Amino acid sequence: MMLDTLFIDVILPLPVPNFFTYRVPNELNDDIIIGQRVIVPFGRGGKLYTALVKDKHHTPPKEYQAKYLYAILDNHPIVNEKQLKHWDWIADYYLAYPGDIFNAAIPGALKLSSETKFVINRNTEFNSNDLSDDEYQVYEALTVREVLTLSDVSEILSVKNIHQIIKSLIEKNIIIVVEEINEKYKPKVVQFVRLTTFANKEENLPAI
Structure with a gap:
């Protein structure tokens, strides 16, 4: 019996506007649950990220060839579908990326990456x-x-x-x-020019 190829759309913990689609190995088809964490490669270097399963389906992406997911981290969802819908509302209302909502809602210990x-x-x-x-x-x-x-x-x-x-x-x-926190605040530096005591006297202006 030939199994249909299963794909998942995931939320990456990155400021990117879209969900990304990954292919599920056949042996993991029955283990995929919406709202669970998975490990996926992303980018040219194949850096690994913890992503969240947003949807599952049998439609491959048209713009690129889907990579295989790397591993499943949870046996049960850590976010339910009602919460995911609320994330969608937040992203739409505040014009935020899904990954920004993911980062704000999930503790750092639950978002492992290659450099964690x-x-x-x-x-x-x-x-x-x-x-x-x-x-x-x-x-x-x-x-x-x-x-x-x-x-x-x-x-x-x-x-x-x-x-x-x-x-x-x-x-x-x-x-x-x-948890590494990089300080993003940079003090604003303003330069001022001050006249000397000599230049401040009107009678000295012709000599300047």
């Missing part, structure tokens, strides 16, 4: 026997390097699909996501 940084949660005590071999390897690497990105973890474990490992470590409170 992790550190050890020093406030958590745990038994190393509760960790898988891969999880313990990530923990050991963090004790040495202190900060790791998803790309670093993928390189250390020599595997690409490491998101479930990271998700498990976050849920066990063993690692936490580092």
Whole structure:
């Protein structure tokens, strides 16, 4: 029996005006749920982002060839369809991009990307026997390097699909996501010209 190819439209955590369509591997067709998080590649470099499933269908995009989604992060939706409709209203009312609403509504720890940084949660005590071999390897690497990105973890474990490992470590409170905030405010500098005491005297003006 030939399966129909399933596609999903996703919201990326980026200031882009459209939803983007990805192809679902056949073995994951039954696992796709609107409102769940998935990992998808985006851009020429194939940087990985956490996206949110907005819709699912069987219509391929006309403007480009759909890439395959990379992984599914959730067994259940983290946003329901009523909330997604409310996001649509917010985006329309405030002329905002869907990705801006996504970024504002979802905590940073739930939006992993290739350059997301992790550190050890020093406030958590745990038994190393509760960790898988891969999880313990990530923990050991963090004790040495202190900060790791998803790309670093993928390189250390020599595997690409490491998101479930990271998700498990976050849920066990063993690692936490580092939120980096870049200061966007720049003070406005105004230049003034002031006359000297000599130039301020009217009788000295002919000499200037």
